[in-house]
Amino acid sequence: MTHVYLDKLTKVYPGANEAAVSDFSLDIPDGELVAFLGPSGCGKTTTLKMIAGLIRPTRGRITFDGEDVIAIPAEKRGAVMVFQNYLLFPYMSVGDNVGFGLKMRGVDKRTIRQKVQEMLELVKLPDISDRRPNQLSGGQQQRVALARALITEPRVLLLDEPLSNLDAHLRDEMRELIVSIQRQLKVTTVFVTHDQEEAVLLADKIALMFEGVLQQFASPDEFYQRPISERAARFFGGVNFIDANRNGNKVETSVGNFVFNAKNSDNAPEGDSVLTIRPEQIAIGHDVPNGENVVTGRVRSRIYVGTYTRYKIAIDDCEIEAIRSADLPGEINEGDEINVHFPSDRIWFVPRNSN
Amino acid sequence: MTFWERWRIPIMLAPTMAIVIILFGGALYYGFLQSLGWQPRIGNTELSLDAYNNILFAGPQTEQFWRGLVLTLWVSFASTFLSAVLAIGSALLLRQTFVGKRVATFLFQFNLPIPHVVAAIGILFLFSQSGLISRGLAQIGVIGAPNQFPIVVRDSLGIGIILSFVWKEAPFLGVIVLAVLQSLGEDYEDLARSLGANRWQRFRYVILPLILPGLLSGSVIVFAFTFGSFEVPAILGVRFPRMLSVTTDRFFRDPDLNSRTEGMAISMIIAVIVLVLVFVYQWLSRRAIRQE
Ligand SMILES: Nc1ncnc2c1ncn2[C@@H]1O[C@H](COP(=O)(O)OP(=O)(O)OP(=O)(O)O)[C@@H](O)[C@H]1O
Numbered sequence: 131m132t133h134v135y136l137d138k139l140t141k142v143y144p145g146a147n148e149a150a151v152s153d154f155s156l157d158i159p160d161g162e163l164v165a166f167l168g169p170s171g172c173g174k175t176t177t178l179k180m181i182a183g184l185i186r187p188t189r190g191r192i193t194f195d196g197e198d199v200i201a202i203p204a205e206k207r208g209a210v211m212v213f214q215n216y217l218l219f220p221y222m223s224v225g226d227n228v229g230f231g232l233k234m235r236g237v238d239k240r241t242i243r244q245k246v247q248e249m250l251e252l253v254k255l256p257d258i259s260d261r262r263p264n265q266l267s268g269g270q271q272q273r274v275a276l277a278r279a280l281i282t283e284p285r286v287l288l289l290d291e292p293l294s295n296l297d298a299h300l301r302d303e304m305r306e307l308i309v310s311i312q313r314q315l316k317v318t319t320v321f322v323t324h325d326q327e328e329a330v331l332l333a334d335k336i337a338l339m340f341e342g343v344l345q346q347f348a349s350p351d352e353f354y355q356r357p358i359s360e361r362a363a364r365f366f367g368g369v370n371f372i373d374a375n376r377n378g379n380k381v382e383t384s385v386g387n388f389v390f391n392a393k394n395s396d397n398a399p400e401g402d403s404v405l406t407i408r409p410e411q412i413a414i415g416h417d418v419p420n421g422e423n424v425v426t427g428r429v430r431s432r433i434y435v436g437t438y439t440r441y442k443i444a445i446d447d448c449e450i451e452a453i454r455s456a457d458l459p460g461e462i463n464e465g466d467e468i469n470v471h472f473p474s475d476r477i478w479f480v481p482r483n484s485n
Numbered sequence: 486m487t488f489w490e491r492w493r494i495p496i497m498l499a500p501t502m503a504i505v506i507i508l509f510g511g512a513l514y515y516g517f518l519q520s521l522g523w524q525p526r527i528g529n530t531e532l533s534l535d536a537y538n539n540i541l542f543a544g545p546q547t548e549q550f551w552r553g554l555v556l557t558l559w560v561s562f563a564s565t566f567l568s569a570v571l572a573i574g575s576a577l578l579l580r581q582t583f584v585g586k587r588v589a590t591f592l593f594q595f596n597l598p599i600p601h602v603v604a605a606i607g608i609l610f611l612f613s614q615s616g617l618i619s620r621g622l623a624q625i626g627v628i629g630a631p632n633q634f635p636i637v638v639r640d641s642l643g644i645g646i647i648l649s650f651v652w653k654e655a656p657f658l659g660v661i662v663l664a665v666l667q668s669l670g671e672d673y674e675d676l677a678r679s680l681g682a683n684r685w686q687r688f689r690y691v692i693l694p695l696i697l698p699g700l701l702s703g704s705v706i707v708f709a710f711t712f713g714s715f716e717v718p719a720i721l722g723v724r725f726p727r728m729l730s731v732t733t734d735r736f737f738r739d740p741d742l743n744s745r746t747e748g749m750a751i752s753m754i755i756a757v758i759v760l761v762l763v764f765v766y767q768w769l770s771r772r773a774i775r776q777e
């Protein structure tokens with residue numbers, strides 16, 4: 131259990147024009163599971179390797195429980211990485227793989243054997259100690275890799291896209307296992323992913339990064355309710371963006387005037403800005419009463435997606451998307467004119483021209 | 486599966502296999518017959534194990550053979566081992582990023598296409614008592630006269646031969662090791678590092694086992710080659726003991742055609758020894774890896 135603090139961490143690779151990671155500052159509380167989320171090439175692995183001590187930062191500081199660890203080499207830092215492609219040592223049995231970290235520390239063989247067994251039980255693979263890595267499925271290999279990392283009781287566990295090589299249902303299972311083990315051991319964990327849904331499902335907090343720059347560090351629901359930019363909102367599936375001008379709780383837009391009173395509204399930009407709202411938070415239908423924040427629109431198209439239906443609705447020159455649960459009463463058809471309600475505590479604002 | 490699908494690969498391999506079987510198998514068969522005394526051209530058609538007996542136990546060449554065998558084993562093992570060690574060291578250095586990496590890599594591989602004869606002559610020029618190094622050292626007064634330089638070519642320990650083989654074979658193995666290291670990348674080492682392995686442990690428990698399969702195959706080639714190679718010991722060897730390949734050659738060039746039988750017998754013995762050693766070597770090293 132370690133409180134990890136990153137202070138203006140910057141990495142410029144030799145010969146590169148731009149920093150792979152720049153001024154990345156983050157406070158990871160003791161025992162939390164934090165996801166680094168961002169598109170490919172945004173510097174997630176680079177940041178992880180700097181925490182592990184495998185890459186030396188160009189600038190910046192890393193502390194574990196207040197102690198500066200930059201000068202501590204990776205092998206003594208106690209930040210263990212698990213790689214996307216498992217990297218089990220092919221020439222060792224599963225048991226020897228798991229016990230590797232203890233062997234390096236000179237722990238005696240009996241203790242190692244015992245701890246290996248404990249770890250294999252923890253990852254729910256109690257009987258495979260004598261097998262060879264090439265006799266395991268991808269999911270099993272990833273669990274062995276996890277056991278191998280955990281056996282050293284790391285101060286920080288660093289998981290680099292551990293699920294991306296697994297197929298969908300294994301991924302769910304493995305994700306749940308990781309979360310439950312993390313809750314049980316309370317080891318401070320960083321989980322790297324480019325999959326927004328995965329980050330939301332598993333992390334206490336998400337650090338969203340684009341091009342080496344931290345955009346927003348917040349809990350999953352904040353990314354939905356209060357994204358920091360249009361790009362951040364889009365990354366989390368936001369599709370509705372309407373130019374607006376906000377003045378306190380008065381909002382003018384091309385589709386009508388609205389009232390705004392969300393929680394934590396202080397962080398929302400004022401003046402020229404962009405109104406955003408998630409498709410599932412827009413109320414639509416013939417039965418939506420006229421009133422504050424309600425405008426009329428025309429249904430352009432509807433797509434039935436199982437438990438819900440997705441509508442495209444034109445309001446003046448603007449097109450928005452809304453989602454409605456499939457078992458709500460009242461049918462809405464293409465071409466219908468309907469009321470559209472933007473709840474005042476659900477709309478949010480992001481800066482204009484930000485990307 | 487059609488006939489063609491089923492037999493495509495065997496049919497396509499057939500010409501190569503035929504050449505291998507006819508050349509290698511035929512030669513082996515004919516050579517074995519000769520070693521038993523089969524020489525119809527000089528009227529010998531009776532088969533016997535006399536030649537083997539002469540060489541191994543009770544002939545004028547028996548001592549030359551046994552001492553030659555010891556020397557040959559020593560030279561092959563030492564050359565292979567030293568080449569492998571140098572190969573690992575230089576591959577580990579060359580894969581790093583440093584100033585002049587391309588030049589260094591070029592120089593490292595530079596002598597791969599140079600014939601062994603040239604390597605041997607080069608060693609002679611450099612290291613003999615009248616060679617560049619001894620004369621240079623004498624000139625600057627490190628040694629009193631060139632002939633005080635230790636005898637390292639045409640010496641009974643085969644040091645010149647070993648030097649010459651190592652000079653040729655270390656880059657060969659080095660290229661193999663470098664290729665393996667580069668294809669593996671550094672993730673395994675990074676992982677081991679974060680699990681607490683220090684530099685030596687990363688070498689011992691990660692790099693070495695990962696490169697060992699490639700290095701072993703290469704070493705087997707080097708070993709078999711040095712064991713049977715002729716031109717380097719012919720140039721850099723002494724009269725006694727002689728490496729087996731050189732002894733064989735003497736037999737073949739003896740005006741007495743009966744010596745051919747002995748020559749063939751030694752060739753057969755070399756072949757068997759190499760096969761057995763290669764087999765044992767592979768078995769031992771596989772086992773060593775597995776125990777880790
Ligand atoms: N060893 C290196 N030398 C030079 N540039 C590098 C090196 N490693 C990464 N980069 C560059 O740094 C940037 C960030 O790379 P990084 O691997 O951290 O991204 P990532 O977010 O992990 O991406 P992915 O999701 O594809 O794994 C990329 O532009 C990449 O090209």
Ligand SMILES: [Mg+2]
Binds near residue numbers: 174175176290
């Ligand atoms: Mg990455």
